[in-house]
Amino acid sequence: MLIVHELPFIYQLHELMARDPAAAQAEAAAQMATRADPVERLALRLLQAICHARLGNYVQAEYELTRALRQAKQRGMHYLVAEARDELAAICLMRGQIDAALRQWLDCFDAALQEDSRFGLVRAHLGIGKVLFALGKHDEAKEQHLRSVELSYALKDNSMNSAIHLCLAADYLKLAEFDRAYVALAIAEDNLAHSPYPDKHRSELLIYRSQIRAGRGEWHKAVNELDEAIRMATAGHYNWHHAFAELESGRVHFVLNRLATARSHLLIASSKAHSIASHLLEMQAEELLYSISKQEQRYEEALVHHRRYTELTLELIDNQNRHQIDPTTRRRLRRMESELALAQSEQENSSLMARLQSHEQHIQALKIEAETDPLTGVFNRRALEDRLQRELYTATQLSRPFSLLMLDIDHFKQVNDRFSHLTGDAVLKTVAELIQSCCRQDEFITRYGGEEFVILLPGAGADTARHIAERIRLKISHHDWFTLHPELLTLTISIGTAELQAGESTHDLLARADAHLYQAKAGGRNRTCC
Ligand SMILES: Nc1nc2c(ncn2[C@@H]2O[C@H](COP(=O)(O)OP(=O)(O)OP(=O)(O)O)[C@@H](O)[C@H]2O)c(=O)[nH]1
Incomplete structure (x- = not known):
């Protein structure tokens, strides 16, 4: 069976795509005109579709990927099936379509197994780990990512290795295992030196490193690292990374009580996240914008941000597989929905301040529930x-x-x-x-x-x-x-x-x-x- 990854011209195009997706797309189109082999043509089509995603044209990317996927399935080209599914899953996840992303990565895993494609398996584990991460199951995410580390060992693909270790670092950060996160980041950094995506991964690396700094109270170093991450992501048009870095910057300035600076970072984060349909990032930015507006007693603005935050939360949870969400969260969500409806019907006859207070109390109640140990009633x-x-x-x-x-x-x-x-x-x-x-x-x-x-x-x-x-x-x-x-x-x-x-x-x-x-x-x- 042909391993497409070994087609030298495709490999070169992948490298070009990392530096300049628009150029890679044009080059793939030019090559398409000269190649008659169906496998090569399909690999080129897939690459063009991936370029769309790298350029932020997700709707077009999704359409092209789905077409390429259908053709690859018809021809039994499992490696290409795995690759297309991996890309489709990443788009779903970015939009918060957790369930769809999970299904795509599970299918990617099956396709990779059929062709014994290690790349495909590594990607599937990496992706499933990301889904588990998004579901807050950080321990299980870590297991998946460790599995992809094992499998990728023999591949000696620096770019893949840095991507995997960045994910691992994110897991460890969530698990508050800062020392391990630090080690994972160091490995990612080593691999970066030879990766075709140095800036993209380096900006992510800086964001995680800033989180470690923040955890240690080294706020000013965190700010510097985030500034650098923003610079890199902006220069490379890495929209997701840009939104993420702005969000984290907003968070740190918020803690430092520099509310105006925090607000300007968060407004960029929210609009960037919105433009790439990343509900998760947008939701977090809106939540912080809400807190800032409230603290500054700009209640009208606070209400707007809170509305958007609630909308996004509901959308995100709605997208998740019902079985993946535990009943408590679902109950909390239902309560939140009715609370929102209530707030809307009260709109005419209650003052802005009163409505805000009810949102605030509600959030407080949810927060207490999430932070309480059910047996003893003390915090968890x-x-x-x-x-x-x-x-x-x-x-x-x-x-x-x-x-x-x-x-x-x-x-x-x-x-x-x-x-x-x-x-x-x-x-x-x-x-x-x-x-x-x-x-x-x-x-x-x-x-x-x-x-x-x-x-x-x-x-x-x-x-x-x-x-x-x-x-x-x-x-x-x-x-x-x-x-x-x-x-x-x-x-x-x-x-x-x-x-x-x-x-x-x-x-x-x-x-x-x-x-x-x-x-x-x-x-x-x-x-x-x-
Ligand atoms: N009943 C009850 N037991 C629990 C709960 N959580 C943990 N445990 C038990 O707590 C016990 C802890 O035992 P060990 O860690 O061996 O410690 P220990 O017996 O207190 O001994 P020392 O700490 O060395 O004095 C285990 O038997 C756990 O099963 C819980 O929610 N309820």
Whole structure:
């Protein structure tokens, strides 16, 4: 079976396409006139279609790709089928048509299997990973991307390798595994030196690197990297990258409270994203524009942005496969729809401010639901990531102390094993209540893992943190646990504390508290280590 990728003239055209899609398209048209071989002609047609996509003509690209796909299927050219499906899937994903993208990549996988095309398989894994990423299943996305790393090893395709490692970096960033993200970016960067798409991938790389910087509170470096990413994406007409970089820039300036600059970046992000039908990017830009307008008390504008944000959210979710979305999200969405309808019918007789407040409350309710641990009612780990980053930023800006506690129930497995899982659950709930009773309103309590809790203490130095930790530890050890189970006589906890040090990242701070917790366990449990 002919491996089209090995047709030298096609390979050269691919390289040209990376630098100059318009020139590649013209060259492919010229070659078409001279070639009679049906495989070669089809490969050229496909390449022309891909050029349309690279030039941002997605409707035309989709039409041409679908035609090429039909012909490739008729002729049993599975490699070309895989390639066309890969491109079609990418367009679907960019538009937020998650379900369609997933189906295309699964079909791409089948076609690649039929021809034993490693390129096709790598692309399918890469793409399926992107879909899972878009669905928020970052762990599963990472697995798919790692699989494509394995498969691509023998291909020695630098461009593909940089693309895969960029995806991996994005997964790790979402999983808050910053060190791994950093390594993935370094590998992507190594590969970039030999890739025909250096600027496109480099702009993406800079965006991810800026996210790592932001995670570490290095805001100014993040701004510089994003400026460079915007410059590259603009020069290369990489619309998606441009929109993404503007969005991230808007986000960083927003955190830095430079609202006017943030707004101008976000307006570009939103319009760029709109022009390429990237609902996901547009939605995020509109959400931030809404927050900025509200903060500046420009309520009329805020309402417009919120409307657009809600519309896009609904559109995105509507596009997703119903089975891929868990029932809670769907219920939340239905509620959001009715809320929107309600807001519209109230339009005439309520003031702008009142309507905004109702949107705000609704969003607040959704946010609380998404950030709450259902068993204990305290915040979950997802909420912690967000909050911790903000607290670190505030503490640094105000030069105010900040500490956190990491707390773990001792020998909790024995509670489950001896008295049942239900008793274990009741213990977890009671521990959460007892912690709450020892904390102030602004002290943020989260269930970090199974029987582990993290508590954020804004304004607390090391001594105060130790004092609060001891108060919680004693409260729990003195509690009448037999009320939960007659044979449960004692229950203790171990705590590690850490006070924020200058220049420390969220990851470092958590790691230090974790190390102290480990010391407390190793030292015999039922104690606090600082
Ligand atoms: N009941 C209940 N148990 C849970 C939940 N989440 C995690 N666990 C259990 O928590 C236990 C944690 O056990 P280990 O990590 O071995 O720790 P441990 O027994 O507390 O021992 P040390 O931490 O070393 O003192 C496991 O048995 C988990 O199954 C939950 O939501 N409910």
